[in-house]
Every structure is written in structure tokens, then in C-alpha cells.
Amino acid sequence: MRSQDEIVAARNADWRELETLVSRAEALHHLDGPSISRAAALYRALSGDLVLCRARCTPDLVAYLDNLAGRAHSALYGAEPFRLPAFGSLLTRDFPRALRKNASFFALSTALFLIPCAIGIVLALFVPDAASQILPRSMLDGMADMYSKGFDEGRGEGADSAMAGFYVRNNVGIAFRCFATGIFFGLGSVFYLIYNGLNIGMVTGWVTAAGFGRNIGTFMCGHGPFELTAIVVAGAAGLRMGHSLVVTQGRTRLGSLRESAPDIVHLVVGAAVMLLLAAGIEGFWSPSAAPPPVKWAVATLFSLLVTAYFLFAGRERARTP
């Protein structure tokens, strides 16, 4: 039977060596081969010491060994550095796949967004003062004023970049919040989808009622296929997350949530990329001086692209026998 002092005396040199190896590099890949295998051997030996010491030794020594084991573990298995191919395959394969797999959530999310949007347009167009009852009058007038000029002149590069920055921050924020609040059993996503749908619908309706429908139409059609779709996708991810908390299929709520995590990540990262694209288009193309027919044609092309991407990207190729 060995006492604590004897255990420390016998093993301390090894512990110190492992400590030096671990603190030498954040991740062990920076070390040479022999050092790595030496560290791995020391780490395995340490696990034996831990078992022994947990039964025999005082909490401070056990805490020291626990800490060393933790640090060695995280150094030996160092985090996967960011890999570009993984990101590429997310866009070409995982994102559209996850969307198809969760088509019902996407459909629900679209309905939650589009129906309030349509109601908003109808209210603003046909019910006098409905929009100004709900949204601040000054904001509505500002919007109408903004679209009154049209885009025959374009907007100037400085203003374009400022607005692109604004769209990145504002719209990605909207989409991320739309997703994140889905953690409250999906209710947050439901709220933000309806709220944003109604808002966008009312503004569109108001500006149209003021006589500038053509302008807001040609403005929105360019980035709409990316931006509005991305918000709906983020909403779908939020609904998926909420659903996994409610319908657990016999798992714990947390287990069920974890099960849905890969899908959620794919959907949200995909939506984020679409929003970045949308911000670029919204900043530079949407307000450009291109004639309306060209803008509508490009918008149609964009819509077809997005649809084709969602439908076909990442499908398995037919196997030849």
C-alpha cells in the first residue's frame, strides 16, 4: 500500500512532462510525432493514476490530475479547425437536403409569413387608415417618400454601400432572431414570422396605395427571392427546433433537441449565406437604374435558381448497376 507522498514521488516527473507538452502548444499538431505519441502515452498512464488517486488521495491532488487530464484531452483531440470543404459541401449538399427533409416545416413557415403578408397588403390597400393604426405614420410616410422617386438615377455608390451594410446587419439579425426564439417551443418563430410578414405586407400596401407600387415592386423583386426565402428558412429551422421539444418521440426533451441539431445548423447556416447574398443584391442591384423589365426578368431568373437549388442540389446521382 503506497501513501500519497509515495505516489506523487513516483509519478510526478511524468505529470510534469505531460504538463510541459500540453502547455507548449495550444493544439498538439504543432508538435513533432514522437512528442505526440509520448503525450498520448503519458495521458493514458495518467488515467490510471486518476483511478488510484481518486480512491486514495486528497481532493486537491485529484483536482490537479483531473485538470491535467482535461487539458491533455483537449490538446490531444484539438478542435477541428475550420475546413473550407465542409462549408462547400454544406452549401452544395447538406443545406438543400436538410430543407427537403424538413419540407413540412418550410411549408408551415411560408404560410405563417405569406398569409399575414397578404392580409397586410389588403388591409393597407382597402381599409382606410388600417396601416397607420398599427405602424407609426412617420415611418410609413418615410417609406412612401423613399420609393416616390423611383430608381431611374440609381442611388450613388456611397449610399449603396451604406445601405448594403445596413441590410446585412438588420436583415440577418431579423432572420437569426426568428430562428433563435424558436427555442420557446416554436412560439418565438411563429411570432416573428407573422410580425415580419404583416409588417412587410403593410408597408408594401401603403406605398402602393400612395401610388408608388411600381417602384417598390421593382426594388423588392431582385433580392426578395433570397431575402424573404431565407427569413422563411430561418423560421422553419426555429419551428423544427420547437417541434423537437414538443414531440420528443420517447426521448428526453434535451435528447430530442440534440437529435435535430444537425438539421438546424444546416438550415440556419444556409439561410445566413442567402441573406449575405441578398444584402449584396439589395444594396447594389435593387436600387440600380436598370429598367423595370430587366429587373423583373432577373428576379424571375433568381427565383428559378433558388427553386431549382432547393429541389435538386445534393440529390444522390442515380446509381449505375
Add this chain to the structure above:
Amino acid sequence: MAEPARRLQPIDTTAEIETPEHVRFHYPVAGPARRVVAWALDWLLRGAVLLVFAIIAVMGGLAIGDAVSGLSTGFLLVILFLLEWGYYTLWEVAWNGRTPGKRALDLRVVTVHGHPLRIGDSFLRNLLRAADFLPLGYAVGLVAMARDSRFRRLGDMVAGTMVIVEERRAVASTLRIDPPPTPKELASLPQRLPLSGDELEAIELFLRRKEGLGPAREEELAAMVAPLFASRMGLRNKDSARLLALLHARASERRRPL
């Protein structure tokens, strides 16, 4: 991945990790106070970075003229966006689960299985800040932490992560008896102690923890066993803690003859 099966866990704030090679160790889990301080440090750093870029943008605007003012506004808004949604993920991926604030407080984010976190985990846990922050000041996150044995906020739960403390510690020092046993004291003890290995181990554990105990508690604990040993060996027991120290000295003396 399934959650690890529930087994008896110690009643403290540690999380047991069992790695695929069956190495088992414990991580101390970080509590809300420490994480709030780390968050505040990161917040200050983000503010400082934004300030630096704002100065660059203004100087650029002054130097080149109004033409770039829109450009620099757009540039600043993009920086603000990156700081709001990308700051944590960028650091946590580059620095294996740490941001500068976390590093300053010896914190690290790992998965609940003790693995280093991957980019997807980090992205998810940091996006969920939008929910944890609600209605303001991370109220939801703090409530979630208070209810969870591993102090996880909602983002941690969704991403399957936890925040651990990684303070460096020192090896326990050798046990010394202070003041050293006098020959007279040692002479009063029997040559061979009628003590079992378990009993000696318990004595050693007690002596090592003595430093951290108050004198009253020390005496209280020692008085639970010392009289038993004293009567077994026919000794007079004046000072229970001292008696235990002497017994330990004799035992180690026998184990390592000079």
C-alpha cells in the same frame, strides 16, 4: 448522440467525462458569476474594436472626402454585424473553445462529452444568445442556468456544450508534521501500530485536509477517532489531532526505515 446515462454524480459542480478510451476525469463547471465577468470583458473588447474601426472610418472620410462616407458607414455596419454574430464563433473555433474573456478567466467551452467543440456547435450556441438574452440582460439564460446541474444556458443545451473551468493547479506537497515529533512523543507510541491500512489512509486524508479546516472543526473530526486508537493502544489522549499526526509519523517511519 444520446445523453450519458444518469448515474450517481457527486453533489458538486463537476461534470464527469468518460472518453472513448475509458479515461474518466472531472471538469469543474463554470458558474454564472464567472461567465458574466468573462462576458463583460468580451463586451468591452468588442466595443474597443468597434471604436478602432470607427476612428479609421472617420479618418478615412476626412482624408478622402465625402465620397467615402457612405462606404465607411456600410463598412462600420458590417463590422458591427460581425462583432454581434461572429465574434464568439470566430474565437471559439480559432482558440479551441475560448474567447479572450473566457481565457482571462480560465474558462473553456467543450461538448457535454468533453470533446473540443466544432464550428457547428459554436455557431449554434452563440446564435441562441438571441433567445438567452431575452427579455434583457440574459434573463432567460440565467434562469436556464439556475435550473441546470451543469449551468447551461439555452444555447449550450441546443448545441450540447458546457463551459468548464480550467485553472492550473499545483501538485499536492509532501506531508510534513509541524512541529516535528519529539523523541519523547515517539517513544510513547508502540513500535508496531495496531492499525489497518484503511485506518492509516483515513488518518493521512485527515492530516492533508487539516490546513483547510478551522481549529474547532479539526479538533471535532480528530476527536471522533483518536480516543478509539488511544484506548486500543493504551495511550493517554490529550490532543486528538496531535495524536493522529504522531501515529502517521510512526507509520511512515516504519515504511521508510532511515
